Amino acid sequence: MSELNVELSETERSFGLRQIPAGHARMLVIGRCLPQPIGEVWNALTDPARIGAYFAEPQGDFRRGGDYELPGFSRGTILRCDPPRLLTVSWMPAHGNGGELEIHLADENGATRVELLYASVRKRFAVMDPEVNEWAAGPGWEFFLDNLSAHLDGREVRPTDRDWQSMEGTDRELYEARNTEWVRVREEFEREHSPLPSPE
Known part of the structure; x- marks a missing residue:
């Protein structure tokens, strides 16, 4: 198996639906x-x-609410916020379409399932x-998990201050391969759950 295929196989990908404060939402699960x-x-x-060492350092009031x-x-x-197993935050990016990010952790014989x-x-x-x-979001959040893993391992993290079109070499190849996987998973989901709700 090629190194690219090994990296692709490390991640489980699926889609779902979720009701969030912003409305009916599509949800990806990694x-x-x-x-x-x-x-x-x-x-x-x-x-x-x-967080700042591998992504961006947050600012604010770090408690529930x-x-x-x-x-x-x-x-x-x-x-x-339920340490050390659950963190949920609302997510409002610059383009203004509301979202929600939730991270579940589970112990697996001393390792952690994210x-x-x-x-x-x-x-x-x-x-x-x-x-x-x-x-x-699909390949993007996978790169977030890559950086989390690299930080935990003491390896160099990828830069976060770039867009995908500026990526080159193996990073670009991996991003595009992951995107292809997300296209496939989305198409499978839509065949089973058509039509999906759409924002007005």
């Missing part, structure tokens, strides 16, 4: 296992300085639009 214990993964996902901002990415409210759920009322948020520079 599953991955990390070798670190659950407490270490939770700390890396919730400590502002550690508090508002936060991830400069350059999003702002929102901390909706649920399940990232991202729901959005935006119609075409999951896969890339060739005419738009914005990160697509």
Whole structure:
């Protein structure tokens, strides 16, 4: 199996539907296992300085009901926080279409299963639009998990201050291969759940 196929196989991908405060939403689900214990993964996902080391350092009131901002990415409210297993935040990116990010952690014999759920009322948020520079949510959140994993392993993280069209080499190849997988998963889901609700 090629290195690219190995990287693609490390992630489980699926779609769902979810009701969020912004309305009826499509939801992508990303599953991955990390070798670190659950407490270490939770700390890396919730400590502002550690988040800044591999993504962007959040600012705000870090408690349930508090508002936060991830400069350059999003702002929102901390909706649920149940250490070390569940974190849910509203997610309002610059384009203004409301979403919700939820991360579940589960202990698996000393390792950690991460399940990232991202729901959005935006119609075409999951896969890339060739005419738009914005990160697509499917491959984009996978790169977030790549950086989380690299941070936990003590490896170099990828830069986050770029759009997908500026990617080159193996990073670009991986992004496009992941996007292809998300297109396939979305098409399968839509065949089973057509028609999907659309924002007005």
